[in-house]
Amino acid sequence: MLRLYDTATRQVRELALREPGKVSIYLCGPTVYGPPHLGHGRATLEYDVLVRYLRWSGLDVTFVSNVTDIDDKIINRAVNEGRDWHDIAHKCEDVWFRAMEGIGNARPDDVPHATQYVEQMVEMIGQLVELGRAYATDDGVYLSVETVEDYGLLAHQSLDEMLAGGGERDIYGAELKRHPADFVLWKLAKPGEPSWDSPWGPGRPGWHSECVVMSLDILGEGFDLHAGGQDLRFPHHENERAQAVALGRRFANHWMHHGMVVDATGEKMSKSLGNFDNLLDILEKYDGRAYRMVLLQSHYRSPVQVGETTLTNAAKALAGLDAFAARTSSVAGATPDAAVLDAFRAAMDDDLDTPKAMALLFDTVRQANKLLDADDPDRAAPLVAAVREISVAVGLELGGAADVPDDALRRAAELDAARAAKDYALADSIRAELTGAGWIVETTPTGTTLRR
RNA sequence: GGCGGCGUGGCCGAGUGGUUCAGGCAAGGGCCUGCAAAGCCCUGUACCCGGGUUCGAUUCCCGGCGCCGCCUCCA
Numbered sequence: 366m367l368r369l370y371d372t373a374t375r376q377v378r379e380l381a382l383r384e385p386g387k388v389s390i391y392l393c394g395p396t397v398y399g400p401p402h403l404g405h406g407r408a409t410l411e412y413d414v415l416v417r418y419l420r421w422s423g424l425d426v427t428f429v430s431n432v433t434d435i436d437d438k439i440i441n442r443a444v445n446e447g448r449d450w451h452d453i454a455h456k457c458e459d460v461w462f463r464a465m466e467g468i469g470n471a472r473p474d475d476v477p478h479a480t481q482y483v484e485q486m487v488e489m490i491g492q493l494v495e496l497g498r499a500y501a502t503d504d505g506v507y508l509s510v511e512t513v514e515d516y517g518l519l520a521h522q523s524l525d526e527m528l529a530g531g532g533e534r535d536i537y538g539a540e541l542k543r544h545p546a547d548f549v550l551w552k553l554a555k556p557g558e559p560s561w562d563s564p565w566g567p568g569r570p571g572w573h574s575e576c577v578v579m580s581l582d583i584l585g586e587g588f589d590l591h592a593g594g595q596d597l598r599f600p601h602h603e604n605e606r607a608q609a610v611a612l613g614r615r616f617a618n619h620w621m622h623h624g625m626v627v628d629a630t631g632e633k634m635s636k637s638l639g640n641f642d643n644l645l646d647i648l649e650k651y652d653g654r655a656y657r658m659v660l661l662q663s664h665y666r667s668p669v670q671v672g673e674t675t676l677t678n679a680a681k682a683l684a685g686l687d688a689f690a691a692r693t694s695s696v697a698g699a700t701p702d703a704a705v706l707d708a709f710r711a712a713m714d715d716d717l718d719t720p721k722a723m724a725l726l727f728d729t730v731r732q733a734n735k736l737l738d739a740d741d742p743d744r745a746a747p748l749v750a751a752v753r754e755i756s757v758a759v760g761l762e763l764g765g766a767a768d769v770p771d772d773a774l775r776r777a778a779e780l781d782a783a784r785a786a787k788d789y790a791l792a793d794s795i796r797a798e799l800t801g802a803g804w805i806v807e808t809t810p811t812g813t814t815l816r817r
Numbered sequence: 818g819g820c821g822g823c824g825u826g827g828c829c830g831a832g833u834g835g836u837u838c839a840g841g842c843a844a845g846g847g848c849c850u851g852c853a854a855a856g857c858c859c860u861g862u863a864c865c866c867g868g869g870u871u872c873g874a875u876u877c878c879c880g881g882c883g884c885c886g887c888c889u890c891c892a
Contacts, residue, residue, distance in 0.1 A: 375821090392892095393892075394892090395892080396890095396891090401892095402892085403892095404891085404892045405892055406892090407892070408892035409892085411892095436890085437890080438890095520820070520821090520887080520888075521820060521821070522819070522820050522821095522887095522888070525819095526819050526820070526888085527819080527820085527888050527889095528819095528888085545889080546889070547889090548889060548890080549889090549890085571890080572890050573889095573890075593892065594886095594891080594892035595821085595822090595886060595887075595892085596886065596887065596891055596892065597891080597892065598821090598886095598887070599820095599887060599888070599889090600887090600888085600889050600890065601889095601890070601891090604889085604890085622892095623892075624822085624823095624885095624886085625885080625886060625892075626892085627884095627885070627886095658841090659829085662829075662830065662831085662840075662841060663829080663830055663831080664830090664831075666822085667822090667823080667830085667831095668822085668823070668885065668886080669829095669830090670829070670830095674828065674829070674842085675828090675829055675830090675842090677842080678828080678829060678841060678842040678843085679829090679841080679842085681841080681842060681843095682840095682841050682842070685841090685855090685856095688854090688855055688856085689855090689856090691855090692855075692856085718831080718832095720830065720831045720832090720839080720840070720841095721831070721832085721839075721840085723831095723840065723841075724831075724839050724840035724841085725839095725840085726840090727840060727841070728839090728840080731856090731857080734855090734856055734857070735856085735857065735858095737856080738849085738856060738857060739857095784851080787851075789851055789852070792851085792852090793851095793852075793853085796852095796853080796854090800854095805854075805855090806853090806854065807853095807854055807855050807856095808850080808852095808853075808854070808855085809854095809855075809856095810850090814855095
């Protein structure tokens, strides 16, 4: 079974399942106020790999990831551009899922929206107030963090330590709060702002409430895994957890956090990556699988550079795998090599050691190529099958020889005929023509194959 | 200031107390090929600095230096 680093306990430990054979996962999704950036790509790809691997392992996975469709950032943009906030949220969500498709991410099983859960959030906030864990002020309702006994579990810092330093950022509602770390559950609306009714007056939910309500509603108490970026560890996840604890409800059993995307000079990505900042831009320039490969070749908790160099390298590595897939498209299905799959599982189960898994994949490809070079397809077949399995398990679709139009196939046959007749001038001209048409032409002893 | 993490060969990026050792990309040489492409083989004195522990440290400990994330709403 999978062993995963758990932020709460700071150790790699087995992902214990609430129900045998079933895995419940909640991932904090996007706030839809702008185009998805590179960080979002990683935030979704890492878990797409996880979910696919778990499913491949035979587990029944329920994967939930929300969309925050009401938030200050959406409202601010609406005001600045004189648009309806719904319009921004809807369009951004469309763009989001188009980008997700582009990088090969499967849609989560459930995509709850914050606006669908406002009533339940109001209800939960009411319970927290009743319990004396939350209180109303002139501008909203706040959770009293001092009433949460183990507040700071994920931050690994006590309240005092958190307050010891810190930035000079504005603290929302600072003057009215009982404790500086108290966080807002309900924001009372200012004139013109979108709002919902509540016992404390019209307003909107604070950011940290939706994920508690939605995860508990859909996945239930004590669900298996809660995931997100390391930047969400605190305050977002800490505060989600605080609400559940304050309610006396069991929350996530295991916490997974992935590392950030950094740029080539090590500076903060948001400023320095320029035109690659937008996820859609990379999809225009690179194979959608390249980003996945970059991430697979590094560990999910490490910072990763995503840029021209790393994406280009990954695309070239993929080209090799595609060539292999094309070369082996006619190799009949066989029982995958057990030793290879065992090694693959061992790597993945060790805190998702995808770099090791990829090394194994490339090694297996090399072994299979060697056997094919030696004209021994029978012994290559189990290795080929293993490569196919691993590709599926990590979500890499390898390009085969399929979808070559008839006229191109005819030209390829003519190329072979010309070579057989030693009419190399003609052969070269046909090859040039096909290459010019965007085909990768591979002339082998058994004939010419084409792929894109 | 606090908490967490990182510093590996031309580039990216794993990993480990010790003879050969990730892997990808790039480079050089070779095999194969009509020529290519693809593939295969070979090559490159890597582990931020200074101490310490040890028969032996890139790997453990201590101290530096540099970088990154978080410390109230950023994946």
